Amino acid sequence: MRFAAVDIGSNAVRLLFSEVYTVKNKPLLKKITLIRLPLRLGEDAFSRKSISEEMAVKLEKAFVSFKNLCEVYNVVSYRACATSAMREALNGEEIIDKIKSSTGIKIEIINGKLEAELIYSTHVAEEIDEKGCYLYVDVGGGSTEITLFNKGKIEDSYSFNIGSVRLKNDLVTKETCIEMEEWLKQIKKKYKPDMAIATGGNINKIYKMCNLKDYALLSVKQLKEKCDYLEKFSVEERIKKLGMREDRADVIVPACNIYLAVAKWAEIKNFFVPKLGLADGIIYNLWQEQQKKGA
Template identity: 40%
Template structure:
């Protein structure tokens, strides 16, 4: 495998992303290098339909079909040889999710897989150990999405706990998260981290990356946010309307509303585990999808060489 292009489609509750990466092998060293070729994000906001009405509306179904068709053409243009399309929380909960997937497969050739929260959590973490500052430290990997939050706990560099909670930014905005759900997350995270020292957070998702850019007091060298800085920006954002946030912080409409509940989720988890920092590597589910595809190819290549 000298050069190969991979594609990943991440159908989330707030946005649908297409990531294309190329892997090139250096003949001199035999090492593989990843290059990001394309990243597109379209805010379909499927969760606002699903978490309020239980299903995806005909209008958004048609937009989704058109988007998958466009993504299919783009992958052909960039000569993507291997890809996977994964749908998460909104499509998991949508009554008409499977029917829509069947139509899209027939009209676009894209087979969308609805993955459960456990697989999503593990895939997000997959192959991202190089993003950690301390390979043997204690970290809680937290990915905040529109419909759910995925957490992975690493103790001394080992993955010991993986869980998906139905607490997400869009779900919160649509009134779909009860205090009991919050308490369940606090209790479970508190239980699995009890007795562990110095656990910090590795954050992923569009919101934490945007918060990192907004926050002035941060550690740029290590790319991390002090929890106190996150609390300060949250306090400023919370009192503003989404329109005022757009004006004051130059936010897009589909970011201005979800950024506050995202902050609340990160701050809640940080309080439970007594975290001091959130590290912000730019990684997410789409990266995990491509990592899995690449790992499968490497395993096949190794088997064929024997």
């Protein structure tokens, strides 16, 4: 069965098409196509509190293309989810209504807790001890979603307005940083999490740069070393010498610093990086819903 997902983030929009096979009552996801569109909605939403007309038009065009691709790939079902940028934009609902009117596609604005559940529900839980206690940390362009999973269940969850795009543009307040520090220290004291599960495009890039084997842990020391290394290069040098995309090169260091801050305040020494994102979680969720229907 084929499914499709759209992840409307603050730094980019991702369109994922996957074939899902059911093997021994478990899903096996095979990626058909992943299209990453460099639509940085967060630049508008966080500084001007609204998404520009130019960006809104581009987003609508992306959904027209998505609808056509769904027909070409003959997908069983699809789902589109938006995170912090669309949550904060005062004209977010207006844009969603316009896209619904022109394409028939309804975009859901989801909170950090649901985002964590969707990603965790994929095979992440199968690669770690589900009886353990973990911090799930997703650093996006506009926010950092932190969820405490204990024995496979959510005990606590919080969304902080600290993201890579915000940090790059000096839009993170001191009060928000203090709030996150105090929350993490309380979590550490109460639950003593074993490690953190880290998701997000920037941590995936760092993981790849470290040449680690799949499911090997990324130590805080390794993350710090790579962050220090990247800081030696200008944004232009990261693009030209390291081959990074422009919309990755300017936010990867701010993102690293957020992960490092989480590790420091929660006293975490290692990150498990499943290299999955919201779009993967959506695909898995769509497969689950299809199974319930008896398909």
